[in-house]
Amino acid sequence: MFFCNCLASCENDLEQVQTITVIDDTPDEVVNDMHTLYSDSGIVKFEIIATRMEKFNDKNLTIFKDGFEVNFFKGKDVIEAHLEAEYGEMRMDEKLVVARNNVIYTNYIEGQTLKTEELFWLQNAKRINTTKQFEVTSEDYKAIGVGLDADETFSDYKMHKVTVEYNL
Numbered sequence: 001m002f003f004c005n006c007l008a009s010c011e012n013d014l015e016q017v018q019t020i021t022v023i024d025d026t027p028d029e030v031v032n033d034m035h036t037l038y039s040d041s042g043i044v045k046f047e048i049i050a051t052r053m054e055k056f057n058d059k060n061l062t063i064f065k066d067g068f069e070v071n072f073f074k075g076k077d078v079i080e081a082h083l084e085a086e087y088g089e090m091r092m093d094e095k096l097v098v099a100r101n102n103v104i105y106t107n108y109i110e111g112q113t114l115k116t117e118e119l120f121w122l123q124n125a126k127r128i129n130t131t132k133q134f135e136v137t138s139e140d141y142k143a144i145g146v147g148l149d150a151d152e153t154f155s156d157y158k159m160h161k162v163t164v165e166y167n168l
Contacts, residue, residue, distance in 0.1 A: 027054035036048050062089065068085065083121070097120070139167070145160055
């Protein structure tokens with residue numbers, strides 16, 4: 001018969017474990033295939049759809065690295081406008097959504113589409129704006145400029161440094 005007395009010990013330094021497993025860029029919450037409705041007094045105002053959402057609680061920041069879409073509702077079940085981009089951020093403290101890279105914003109009621117590389121959505125003011133180059137197209141015209149401010153449904157807006165081509 002063979003007997004072996006073996007002793008083993010292990011030490012885990014909690015600070016070292018945290019250093020190895022947690023980095024500043026680690027989100028507190030990750031949601032894949034997200035679809036969230038936002039309502040006021042029981043009426044849906046907008047919905048956000050994203051492939052991946054990463055939330056950072058200490059920064060009050062939500063990131064959509066793989067893009068996102070927002071549908072703005074007018075009344076029950078009527079989508080008035082649509083926003084999509086390849087990257088997005090929701091800055092909770094500022095009530096601000098930042099859309100970047102191939103941003104497309106369409107107002108279905110007005111029949112207009114805005115294209116730009118960066119767009120800011122100020123949720124409290126219910127406004128969108130960009131300081132970047134933009135293009136707005138409709139059935140009647142095409143406008144190209146730098147800088148735009150509009151309401152969130154893109155029905156009331158101001159364009160800056162703009163050139164307009166009309167379809168006659």
